[in-house]
Amino acid sequence: MLESLITRRRDLVGIFMVTAATLMFQIVLTRIFSVSMWYHFAFVAISVSMFGFTIGALLVFFYPKIFTKEKTHYHMALSSLAFGILVIFSFLTQQSIPFMTDVGDSVIALYSILLMYMVLALPFIASGICVCLILTRFPKQVGKLYAADLIGSGMGCLLIIPAMRFTDAPTAVLLVAAIPCIGAIFFSWARGFSGIRNVAVIFTVLLLLGGIVNTLTPDGSAKPLRLRWVMGIIETESRKEYWNDFSRVVVRGNPDNPERKPSAHGLSNMYKGDAKVQQMMIVIDVIGATYLTNINNDPKNAEHLKHLVTNSVHVLRPDSDVLIIGVGGGRDVLSALIFDQKSIIGVEINNNVIKALTEDFADFAGNLHEDPRVTIVVDEGRSYVTRQDRNFDIIQLSFIDTFAAGSAGAFVLTENALYTVESFEEYISHLTDRGMFSVSHFYFRELPIQVYRLTNLAYQSLKNLGVEDPHKHMAILRHADGWEFKTGIDFKTGKLGFDDVATLLISRTPMTEEDIDNLEAYALANDFEVVLSPRGAKNDEFYKLATGQPLVELEASLPVILAAPTDDAPFFFHSLKLRGLFNAEMNKHGLLSVNIRAIKILGYLLGAVILFAAVCVVVPMSRAIKQNASRELLPFLGYFFSIGLGFMLLEMSIMQRLMIFLGYPTYALAVVLFTLLISSGIGSATTQHIPVESAKSAGLKRFAILIVLFLIVQFFGPDLLHYFRGSVTPIRIAIAVGMIAPMGLFMGMAFPLGLTIVSRDHESWSPWFWGINGASSVLGSVLAIAISLNASISASYWTAVVCYLVAIACFAAFPTKAKTN
Structure with a gap:
């Protein structure tokens, strides 16, 4: 019965909504962190989202009596609704906690950061529960379901760019929160979950109305929803505020202030002229600053x-x-x-x-x-x-x-x-x-x-x-x-x-x-x-x-x-x-003092995600040992861990490389994530009709092609990028898409093929393997930066290739025939 119900289009729309909102909220958080805290904390938003996503999968695994098969559709609708509500709750809570800048020097400051991150992980936990249920409870449809997952994430990456240019980050939070609420409506439609559906409709309307009101409210303190704590202090009113997908710009100062002697970096101490100017400050993400200068149309004031x-x-x-x-x-x-x-x-x-x-x-x-x-x-x-x-x-x-x-x-x-x-x-x-x-x-x-x-x-x-x-x-x-x-x-x-x-x-x-x-x-x-x-x-x-x-x-x-x-x-x-x-x-x-603090944060984060990944492996594995199933599960463990780690390492290294080629952070974010996720979704969909008996041989052939593509991109990609570096933007985007899409197509096949085989013999362990995939992705997001900083982008890329080689070895160790009891 479950298998027939999930084929309804409204369920595909639901997972599309949830995964789109997940990636959109992750990107919005990076912008909010960049303003309310330091840039290096913005990077941590990626790991916070993956952390919550993994916890959601582990909850499904550890509590099967709660997340029963019979209530799968109910929990899908409920977790989707909870995701939307928790987005608002986590954002309001984060804005209510002043950021303490002496992290590392104060236990209270460290606690405030940990509390903030745990709160912000809550919506991703709900999202993780929803996605885990969809992907692990319906193994016969996993190809098209995983495709909807990836395509939703890709579209979310694309949609957040105009959203952030049209409005500000706090308003974007409201709009993002409405999306999983809409997903809950689709999940609950015609299934008797009228309570969830009615609440989802009410929240959707309220969130959309709130977004409209906040967008139409003029800049300044009158906005009902705005950033309050910036760098640990309550922000003063600005003259004008602008947002886009990679920065927040505010203009401060009074144009009617009296003229004064100019000050500028690098102005000679010998200058004794009579120039007088008015200045207003343009602040970019709190740290960056530049000045508008009014010389009153008198060149003497610019001497x-x-x-x-x-x-x-x-x-x-x-x-x-x-x-x-x-x-x-x-x-x-x-x-x-x-x-x-x-x-x-x-x-x-x-x-x-x-x-x-x-x-x-x-x-x-x-x-x-x-x-x-x-x-x-x-x-x-x-x-x-x-x-x-x-x-x-x-x-x-x-x-x-x-x-x-x-x-x-x-x-x-x-x-x-x-x-x-x-x-x-x-x-x-x-x-x-x-x-x-x-x-x-x-x-x-x-x-x-x-x-x-x-x-x-x-x-x-x-x-x-x-x-x-x-x-x-x-x-x-x-x-x-x-x-x-x-x-x-x-x-x-x-x-x-x-x-x-x-x-x-x-x-x-x-x-x-x-x-x-x-x-x-x-x-x-x-x-x-x-x-x-x-x-x-x-x-x-x-x-x-x-x-x-x-x-x-x-x-x-x-x-x-x-x-x-x-x-x-x-x-x-x-x-x-x-x-x-x-x-x-x-x-x-x-x-260097700034650099030290940022690298320490990266180091602490790397240590934390390694510990987190270890816990995700050791605790469930202890259960497998008690059930005498550890030897059978080891190849699957290595496989799902390796493809999660490899996917993230490759995604990050390609994004770093193409950011230089495309010349614009938005282009790199949109082109790399959108192309990789959409092509991976298409690749996943192509596995839908591969029977489980043929999954292993089909997978090995596809992995061989993927490794060849990795080598082609690494050895010939740099020359290709150098040759087209002076081309117009559409041509450069086309070249980037042409490099990424073939790899993404075959990378997207890895997860559904593996899950198809594991569900045949060890279906109850499927949520754990989905969680392992998420935990290794958390590790990969941090490890990619650490490797690039201390070695090179190429080193990060080659590490991804090694991960996929390990995955192939594990995949080859999968049993060919179904286990018999």
């Missing part, structure tokens, strides 16, 4: 821009065509105009930042975009440069990290993709013969690790382009800020502290004597220091890096990474070796 260390490139290359990567509040665009450059193209990845600059606060910012010399483009900087068939006299990249990547422990790949050997090669290759590339960053006096790595990047990229003596093409200018902030980030106040600002200049051709003379004159007039030039260096470290000599003593004495990042290991802001995690001295060195 200070001629005394910034970051603008030294304009002094050396007047009358130039300029490309600015990272427009922000428009300061670099305004600077280029003040220096009377010929043309300016400004590229900014965040459409909401551009909306603030060119629409909502355009008059305040001086309508920079209306100047005929200025073109503003919404795009990812590196990707835009790569696609250009023209060269520029100046390419400028100033502070395009805003501490976000550092606070994420280099988990944020969008910014890191700008700082690799391959990206620097692209910038330099798109310079004219007189062209110059300018990149500015904070300079920490005691250990300027980021500027060291920039210098190494410059050397390696120039060397790869055939330059015999890169040292003659480089110069570094430093401004001693003199501010008294603590170096790094104060986790209790959220304030940033740093020492100085440095600008690295890279010339397409060797710097001339006139270039060096002009640079030294500009430095002298503004009290800047020439740290490096073709005429020499202020210290041995910069000279050795600029001439390709290893810093043996520095690397031996300090646990830092000086190697130039590459596309296969693009973690520019991850500068600390593992042995430096518990080195107290490292907390005194700028962004």
Whole structure:
């Protein structure tokens, strides 16, 4: 009877709704965590969701007397409804608990985080129960059911992007919560569960109405549902708030405030001019900040821009065509105009930042975009440069990290993709013969690790382009800020502290004597220091890096990474070796203190998920031992664990790689997850009519094809991506889909084929194997980042391949014929 009922289309719609909402809520949580806590906690949202999903499966396994076959449909409807209700409960609870920034230093702070995560896991537990029941109670339909599961997840990934652009994250939570409630309506329809259906209808209507009201309410404190606790403090009212799928942008400040003397990173201490400006702050996910500047249409109020260390490139290359990567509040665009450059193209990845600059606060910012010399483009900087068939006299990249990547422990790949050997090669290759590339960053006096790595990047990229003596093409200018902030980030106040600002200049051709003379004159007039030039260096470290000599003593004495990042290991802001995690001295060195905290969180999380996976294996296995079934179950255990771990490792490594190729975080998220999940769903559906007697031989043939596809992608994929890197976006998306879809098709066959065989002989253990698959996925989501950080993206990919090889060995050990009793 169960098998016939599940074939109803409404049940397929129900599982589609539940899995779509599961992935949507997971993505929304990453955005909320990025704002209410630190970036590195946002990453943990992935593991929290998988943790809850696995617990749900284990509950079905351990309590068969509650989750009886006769009540399967009832529990499917009930858990779907509970999922929607718990989404709201968990979000409201999370927003009621202030985030304590001293995690690791306080037992109470640690407890608050654990409590928050346990609460947020509750909706995923309900989702896990629902999906586990559907996939394990109807083995004859597992192919099409698992297909509906994966396709629902893929569509959820796709739908959350417009949802987050149309409204804000708190409102998105309401809309996401309504989806499983709708699923409960489909599960309960015509089955006599009128109570569940009526409650689901009421909640659906209320949630949708709440979403509409919250969306239509103007920005500010009047919104009924908004983020309250941000970085452990109650957030003050903002002038304007924007959300999209990868950031939250708020504009703060009063445009009517009186004018004041300008302040800017890298402004010369010698500047004594009369410029007066008004400024408003654009804050990106709490940590990143940029400023809108109003000079009241008086160029004299922008004279200070001629005394910034970051603008030294304009002094050396007047009358130039300029490309600015990272427009922000428009300061670099305004600077280029003040220096009377010929043309300016400004590229900014965040459409909401551009909306603030060119629409909502355009008059305040001086309508920079209306100047005929200025073109503003919404795009990812590196990707835009790569696609250009023209060269520029100046390419400028100033502070395009805003501490976000550092606070994420280099988990944020969008910014890191700008700082690799391959990206620097692209910038330099798109310079004219007189062209110059300018990149500015904070300079920490005691250990300027980021500027060291920039210098190494410059050397390696120039060397790869055939330059015999890169040292003659480089110069570094430093401004001693003199501010008294603590170096790094104060986790209790959220304030940033740093020492100085440095600008690295890279010339397409060797710097001339006139270039060096002009640079030294500009430095002298503004009290800047020439740290490096073709005429020499202020210290041995910069000279050795600029001439390709290893810093043996520095690397031996300090646990830092000086190697130039590459596309296969693009973690520019991850500068600390593992042995430096518990080195107290490292907390005194700028962004390393932030990096340490982020990596510790990753380490704690990795330890926790390993323990969790071990418990998921050991506790049920003890029951198998008592039943003398452990030997029979071991191949199945190894199989489902390996395919869960391998799937997640491969998904994460491909996403990391294609984020660089596609040039936009949204594209990578949507293309990789959507394509992988949809193709896997189609692959699962193709197994629906494979009889159990033929499942083993059919599976081995399909696994052989999958391994061949893995090898083709690894050996030929990088060349393919490099060849099409300059193509238009639709072509690059098509190439990415073409790489992912064949692998996804065969990866999607693994789970239903395995479950078909295990259900034949050990049906009661099916929920455990589904839980094991989830537990290994939790481990894989963390392990993928750990491997990529400490080795490379390729290493993470090869680990996934090994997992599938182990799965094949386990699959081959499955019994061919049904067990006889």
